[in-house]
Amino acid sequence: MVAQKFVVDLNKPLVFQVGHLGEAYDEWVHDPIVSKEGPRFFQNGFLELFTRTAWWVIPTVWVPVASWFISNSVKSGLPSLDVALLVFLGIFVWTLAEYTLHRFLFHVKTKSYWGNTLHYLLHGCHHKHPMDSYRLVFPPVAAAILALPIWNLVKLICTPSVAPAVFGGILLGYVMYDCTHYYLHHGQPKSDVPKSLKVKVFPLL
Template sequence: MSRPQTTRMFESDFLEWFSRIHPATPFIAWIPVSSYIVYRSVSRHDLPVLGVAGLFFLGVFAWTFAEYVLHRYVFHWTKDTPIGRRIHFLMHGVHHDFPNDKDRLVMPLGFSIPLGVLFYAFYYFTMGLRVGEPFFAGFVIGYLAYDGTHYAVHHFKQTTRIGKWLRRHHMLHHHADHSGGFGVSSPLWDLVFNTMPKAKRQQSQG
């Protein structure tokens, strides 16, 4: 008997509808935001164009670290209580239980928008408008690279060496080693923090 590809997350049809998202939606929502912030940063003329570009690419790089931290410490947070199990299921457990559910492979706007507001505010108040905005614009594009990569490795046949490698890296995280492979768009921080996924789970000793 084949395993179901999806499940309900909420009894409410309204909440259930918001738990599902078309894979193009984050790009439609966030590319205009990032583009406008870059345009505004350049048009203020308080930084050279190369300075804006440099901060933008630093923001892309910063996302790779945020992706790793969020995936490792937030999405995989667990607490063995009814509420703890429910929170984990809503945040990420549903994806591990139903990894090929095409409506839940990118981040719903109900989660990405508040998260984006928090990150924007953090960069604005710690870096200031001039530096924080182009940095945040790059951060957004880094996030979109993550969402796009995540959807692609689950639903598209990978034909390039990089694509095949990223798919294998992520599938090991799903099917062999939940304690490794937290980078999806890049394995960089798995290498740095020694959490590359292993082909077989570690067997308990004794």
């Protein structure tokens, strides 16, 4: 007897369904549904609330936080030029980390239940529903949970005066990435450079 393939019911919450696709998940998640109406992720309304984030929330929340961290390095007595260089270092660190995550984690092929589920939550949903405007940026609560160990790592590596500027740069790098990510999906560029970015980079996001 041949086992029937699992079929995702798009009218029901998706997160705990996609794991059942097994090896068929990769093909399913890369067959996009081009609709501005996003799917429901969780049956629980409280969890569902935290999966939807407007793009403007990201700079509104994180730019002031990044500025506060950077100001602590300034108050510690570091020269302004040093602080600026440390901020750029943080932006570079974020850019390298983001590329590495995309290259080796976000585009990895999975087939286990929890592998599929985690991949869908982290990045697969962007491929399946590329025009869902409320799921293109990372929710602040989830970002804060991930930011804490990153801050602790930066403090471990850097001196007390240097760490805030580097971490502030990492946060700014994250803000720039998430806003650019949103723009490449939903923006309507009129000049050549952003048009080229949208054509070349959009399929990889």
